[in-house]
Amino acid sequence: MARAAWRNLRARDRVEGGSTLTQQVAKLLLDRRAVLATGRVRSRGWLQKLNEAVVAVRLEHRLSKLEILALYLNLAPYGNQITGAERASRAYFGIPASLATPAQAAFLAALPQRPSRFNPWRNLRQATARQRSVLDRMERRGLVAPTAAAEARAERLRLAGESSPFIAPHFVGMVLADLPDPKPERVVTTLDADLQRTVDGIVRSQRSLLERHGATNVAVVVLDNTTAQWLAWEGSGNFEAGDRGGSINGPTMPRQPGSALKTFTYALAFESGRTPATVLPDIPSSFPTAEEGVVYTPRNYDGRYRGPLLARSALAGSINVPAVWMASELGVPEVLRFLRRAGFTTFDRTGAHYGLGVTLGNAEVRLDELTAAYAAFARGGLWVAPRTVLSPVYGLQSTDRQESAERRPQTEDRLQQPADRRPKTEDSVQLVSPRTAYWITDILSDDEARAFIFGRGSQLEFPFPVAVKTGTSQAYHDNWTVGFSQHVTVGVWVGNFDRTPLVGSSGVTGAGPLFHAVMLAAEARAGGMTGSGSLAARPADLVETRLCALSGMRAQDACPIKRREWLPRDAPEAAGDALPCSWHHATEQGVVTVWPERYRAWADTAGVRTRIDRRAERRPGFVSGAVGPRRDTSTTARASLHVTSPADGTVFLIDPTLRPEFQAVPLRAIGAGPTRVSWTVNGRAVGSAAGDATLQWPLERGPQHAVVRDADGRTAEVSFIVK
Numbered sequence: 034m035a036r037a038a039w040r041n042l043r044a045r046d047r048v049e050g051g052s053t054l055t056q057q058v059a060k061l062l063l064d065r066r067a068v069l070a071t072g073r074v075r076s077r078g079w080l081q082k083l084n085e086a087v088v089a090v091r092l093e094h095r096l097s098k099l100e101i102l103a104l105y106l107n108l109a110p111y112g113n114q115i116t117g118a119e120r121a122s123r124a125y126f127g128i129p130a131s132l133a134t135p136a137q138a139a140f141l142a143a144l145p146q147r148p149s150r151f152n153p154w155r156n157l158r159q160a161t162a163r164q165r166s167v168l169d170r171m172e173r174r175g176l177v178a179p180t181a182a183a184e185a186r187a188e189r190l191r192l193a194g195e196s197s198p199f200i201a202p203h204f205v206g207m208v209l210a211d212l213p214d215p216k217p218e219r220v221v222t223t224l225d226a227d228l229q230r231t232v233d234g235i236v237r238s239q240r241s242l243l244e245r246h247g248a249t250n251v252a253v254v255v256l257d258n259t260t261a262q263w264l265a266w267e268g269s270g271n272f273e274a275g276d277r278g279g280s281i282n283g284p285t286m287p288r289q290p291g292s293a294l295k296t297f298t299y300a301l302a303f304e305s306g307r308t309p310a311t312v313l314p315d316i317p318s319s320f321p322t323a324e325e326g327v328v329y330t331p332r333n334y335d336g337r338y339r340g341p342l343l344a345r346s347a348l349a350g351s352i353n354v355p356a357v358w359m360a361s362e363l364g365v366p367e368v369l370r371f372l373r374r375a376g377f378t379t380f381d382r383t384g385a386h387y388g389l390g391v392t393l394g395n396a397e398v399r400l401d402e403l404t405a406a407y408a409a410f411a412r413g414g415l416w417v418a419p420r421t422v423l424s425p426v427y428g429l430q431s432t433d434r435q436e437s438a439e440r441r442p443q444t445e446d447r448l449q450q451p452a453d454r455r456p457k458t459e460d461s462v463q464l465v466s467p468r469t470a471y472w473i474t475d476i477l478s479d480d481e482a483r484a485f486i487f488g489r490g491s492q493l494e495f496p497f498p499v500a501v502k503t504g505t506s507q508a509y510h511d512n513w514t515v516g517f518s519q520h521v522t523v524g525v526w527v528g529n530f531d532r533t534p535l536v537g538s539s540g541v542t543g544a545g546p547l548f549h550a551v552m553l554a555a556e557a558r559a560g561g562m563t564g565s566g567s568l569a570a571r572p573a574d575l576v577e578t579r580l581c582a583l584s585g586m587r588a589q590d591a592c593p594i595k596r597r598e599w600l601p602r603d604a605p606e607a608a609g610d611a612l613p614c615s616w617h618h619a620t621e622q623g624v625v626t627v628w629p630e631r632y633r634a635w636a637d638t639a640g641v642r643t644r645i646d647r648r649a650e651r652r653p654g655f656v657s658g659a660v661g662p663r664r665d666t667s668t669t670a671r672a673s674l675h676v677t678s679p680a681d682g683t684v685f686l687i688d689p690t691l692r693p694e695f696q697a698v699p700l701r702a703i704g705a706g707p708t709r710v711s712w713t714v715n716g717r718a719v720g721s722a723a724g725d726a727t728l729q730w731p732l733e734r735g736p737q738h739a740v741v742r743d744a745d746g747r748t749a750e751v752s753f754i755v756k
Contacts (some may be wrong), residue, residue, distance in 0.1 A: 034086075052085070055101050059088035061108040099396070111141065114146035114199070125153060127193040135181060135365035136188040139171065140164040153192055161190070173448040202284040203268025204282060208421050223262035228255065228558050232265045235550045243527060246543050247536040249274075251285030252400050252526040253547065255555045255755035256408050258517060261417040261460075264555065265400075269530070277531035283402075287379045288511045288526065290349045292334075293504030294372070296393040296473060297406070298360050299348045301371045303469040305363060309345040309476060310578075310598045310606055312585040313355035316340060316635040317699075319680050320361055323385035326354050328680050331357045331393065334505070343585050345598070349482035351503065353393055357597045360392040375406040375464055376416055388420040394504055403515055404524030406464075410477075410500065411517040413569065414470035418460040467572055468601075474500045474569040475599075477516065491659045492545035497561060498568045500550060503545065509535045514548035519568060520559035523552050575599040578607045581614040583626075591624050618649070630703040634727055674743055676751040678727070683753040687732050697729040698753070700739060708744035 034052075052060065076733050092101060098476050105626055111121035122130040133141065135604050143163040144151050151160040162383055165186060172182040200204060208222055236251050243251065251270035256263055268282045302311070315338050317326040335352045360368055365384035368391060372380050379398050380387070387396050399418065409416035457511060465473075467588065476482060477500035480489065487493060493514075501516030511528040525544040528535060535543060578676035580587065582594040600607045618625045622645045628636045636642035678701040679685070687696060700712050700719075711721040712728055714737055722728040730739075732755050740750045 036083075037559045042681045053089065054105055055089040055092050056085050057102055058108065058415070059085045059092060061105075063088065064510070065108070067534050074454075082401075108202040109145040109533070110148045111144045111151045113154065125192055126190075134158055134185070134188060135177060136164070136168075136185040136190060139167040139185065140190060140276075143167050154484060157192070159374070162192075166296075170541050194406040198223075200226060200233065201266050201268075202272045203280075203284075204263070204266035204421070207266075207282060207285070209751070211421070222259075223260075223264065223420055223423055224266065224557065225255075225264040228555060229265045229267075231558075232551055234268050235554065236267055237545060239547050239550070242546065243270075243543065245536075246527070247533065247604060248527045248529060248543060249277045249533075250281075250283060250528060250530050251547065252286075252524075253551055254284050254401055254404050254524045255551065256419060256524075258408055258411045258520055258522055261405070261408070262420045262423075264521065264558075265551070283526060283530070284400040284524070286530070287399055288528065289394050289396070289506035290398045290403060290513055291394040291504030291506045291511070292353070292356075292400045293403060293502050293513045293515055294394045294396075295348060295356045295392055295592055296410075296477070296502050297372055297375060298356055298363065298368055299344060299476075300465050300469055300473050301363055301368060301412075302359050303345070303472050304465055306606060307344060307359075308598070309343065309472055309599055310580050310600060310604075311344045312341050313344060313347050314340070314631055315342045315347065315352055315354045315680075316632065318358065319683070320357065320389055321680060324390055325682065328358075328683050329389055331389070338639075339585055340632050340639060340641070341585075343580075343582065343596075343598075344483070345476050345479070345482050348476050349479055350486035351483075352486075357389050360389050365389060365391060374462065375409065376402050376414075376418070377406065378402065378556050395504060400513075400515075400524050400526045403513075405516055406523050407515050407524070408522040409464045410470045411519075411522055411568070412470075413467045414463055414465040416462050418465040422509045467570075468575065471571055471575075471599075472568040473565075475567055477502055478568055492549040495552065496589065497556065500568055511535075512543040516548065516552070517568070518552060518556050518561060519556040519563050520550070523548055525551065532751045571599060574602055576602050576606070576607050581617065582607060584614045584616040586614040586616070587612070589617070591617040591619040593617065593624060620645070620649065633703075634701060637726065639679055673704055674710075674741065674747045674749045676700075676702045676739070676741060676749050678749060679739075679753050681751045681753070684754065685732060686756045687734065687755065693731060696732045698732060698755075700728040700730050701726070702741045702749055704743075704747075704749075710741050710743045712739060712741050714739045 039436065063081075086219070093103075096104070097694075106118040108116065109118070110116055111118070113124070118141055122128055122133055122137070122143065125141070126133065126137055128137075130138075130141070130609045140153075140160065143160065143166070144153075146163075151163050153160040166187050168177070171177045172179060204222070204224060208220060208256050209216065212220065229272055232253055232255070236253065239251075243249075249270070251267060253265065253267040254263060255265035268283065268284065268580070269277075269279045270283075271277065272279045286546055293407050299307075303309075315333070317330075317338060317632075320332045322329050331353050332349070338354065339352065342350075342352060342355050344355070344359075346352075357527055365387060369380050369387065374389075379394060379402075380391075382396075384391075396515070405419050406416065407552070418439050478498050478696040480494050493499075493503070493516075496517060499516055499518045501514065503515040504511075504515075506512070506528075510532050511526060513524070513526050514522040526550045527547065565683065574598065577597055578587070578600045580598050581589070581592040582596045583592070585606070588595040598606075601749050616626055618629070624647050626636075626642070627650060628646065630640055633642060637644075678699045685698060700722075702710055709721050709723055712719050714730060716738075720728050732754050736752065736754050738750065738752050740748055744747045
């Protein structure tokens with residue numbers, strides 16, 4: 034130190050440092066201890082230098098020169114948050130340090146002196162100049178032959194591409210932020226490093242496909258079903274892409290989930306007494322909202338309506354209108370309470386704020402919370418709070434200090450964690466019954482049930498059972514695929530953090546391929562990839578029942594399409610003495626379908642209501658809507674007349690960009706039976722139609738009062754406004 038001080042004084046500049054290699058080791062050890070103890074870097078000064086000198090003397094007394102050198106090589110900084118020569122060799126050259134050439138070794142040896150200035154990914158020219166200086170000095174001291182030194186100078190160094198200094202940077206940052214101060218020296222997380230690398234590779238391989246859809250960001254999470262531990266966590270798709278929000282932790286960012294939320298509406302419905310055989314209307318419908326005069330009119334993804342649908346088909350095919358009907362029957366406040374109980378923290382408004390659109394995903398959720406909620410169905414209805422850390426270790430650990438953070442327990446080992454690593458009771462809640470969990474799992478893993486929308490052979494099918502659901506948000510800003518197998522639950526989000534819309538991308542085409550590849554990789558790590566049948570154990574109180582695929586009632590011979598469903602023993606459809614389907618009847622002209630009044634207009638539009646059906650409906654021996662065909666013993670047996678469109682109090686707006694002939698209000702009433710009805714608006718006759726048909730009335734500005742009258746003189750009325 035005295036020599037360095039004298040030379041610096043003579044040169045009137047800092048030309049030499051006073052620290053020996055042992056003092057550098059002492060400095061690195063003391064700096065590390067200070068950060069662990071206080072979370073701050075040590076200050077600099079003569080007292081600190083003196084402390085380093087004392088520690089250096091002790092190191093010299095206790096360790097050999099080779100041991101001190103080994104400490105230095107393991108503790109020295111090599112830039113880009115890389116510590117240690119071994120990691121530096123792998124990061125910059127992609128090889129172990131033992132295989133480094135003299136040129137590469139000299140390059141690495143030069144970095145610790147000024148790791149920021151000699152950063153090879155930022156300033157390769159200066160790093161190379163420093164390497165040549167090291168080689169010249171080695172040659173002068175006879176440590177390398179002149180020919181070998183010349184070869185080393187001529188060697189063209191090929192650096193590995195710049196990458197994240199560690200895997201799962203978003204996950205690591207999240208874990209560190211959640212740890213209390215002072216931070217522990219070593220933290221063992223739940224992450225499976227090998228699976229994480231595989232997920233990173235999958236994301237890279239899919240990047241060109243995603244860019245064709247206009248997607249620059251990706252979020253992927255994998256959750257262990259048994260232990261509720263995160264096994265993989267991809268935050269943005271490219272941590273280094275700062276101009277594209279690469280540092281944003283995507284799984285924790287609220288975004289609209291689209292149809293991925295429908296599953297929870299159906300789960301609540303099953304908890305409330307509905308079953309997969311419950312029939313829901315997929316017909317043009319309007320629902321009142323909290324805002325007076327405003328109605329909500331949902332539409333399906335493809336613009337089509339399919340009439341009566343069993344709940345199984347409606348959920349598996351992700352049809353919008355039936356889901357809204359179900360949410361309307363349950364009530365939005367009940368749906369919100371259920372979602373909050375399922376672990377969603379983003380629903381902080383009232384039911385009036387979200388409205389019925391909440392079941393279609395008009396609110397925002399987090400991918401990690403959505404994935405954890407789906408995992409509850411994989412556990413028979415048990416929701417468990419996810420875990421990120423296995424064991425934070427406070428204090429110095431002599432045997433563990435050198436162990437790489439990448440050496441994690443394998444997934445199959447993690448499935449057999451000791452009792453103290455199992456989720457605690459207060460971190461779990463029985464979200465739904467095992468029966469509901471079985472129904473949801475069975476529907477979402479039913480490839481045949483969703484084939485009428487998604488077809489067969491899509492990215493949603495696997496060689497082993499997987500329950501899966503997709504979602505696409507409004508205006509195609511986000512798309513999602515989330516689902517679970519026997520061992521893991523996988524969630525994938527694709528979109529743009531700046532909310533730029535995607536181009537022709539849905540949950541199947543955007544997030545679907547990523548989900549498929551990640552699920553295959555995760556199941557392979559868990560020892561799965563085999564098996565068939567159901568993912569969930571079927572409850573003993575369910576019995577197999579043959580149903581009419583149209584009405585959901587107990588099938589009879591006249592029903593053209595039948596399907597089997599597992600229903601509770603006490604369900605009316607499962608009882609041996611239950612009345613058979615009342616929609617289908619065998620006649621001399623063939624099978625007649627007596628459509629309930631709710632579906633007649635749709636059946637006419639779809640062309641499935643035949644002339645024979647209409648004649649049968651006019652026969653006095655049939656009463657539409659009854660449990661079964663019976664004689665009409667009263668002239669007043671028909672349902673009361675009421676208007677179904679428009680809804681009372683509706684406000685219609687005239688669009689100045691459309692021609693008047695394309696803007697009309699559909700007038701429709703039910704309960705009139707087979708006779709015709711006449712319509713008046715503000716006392717002026719506007720036309721007549723069949724009892725359950727629709728009459729189009731061109732929009733006219735002002736308050737309107739419509740009255741419908743049937744052949745028996747019964748009337749119904751409704752008021753609305755056109756602006």
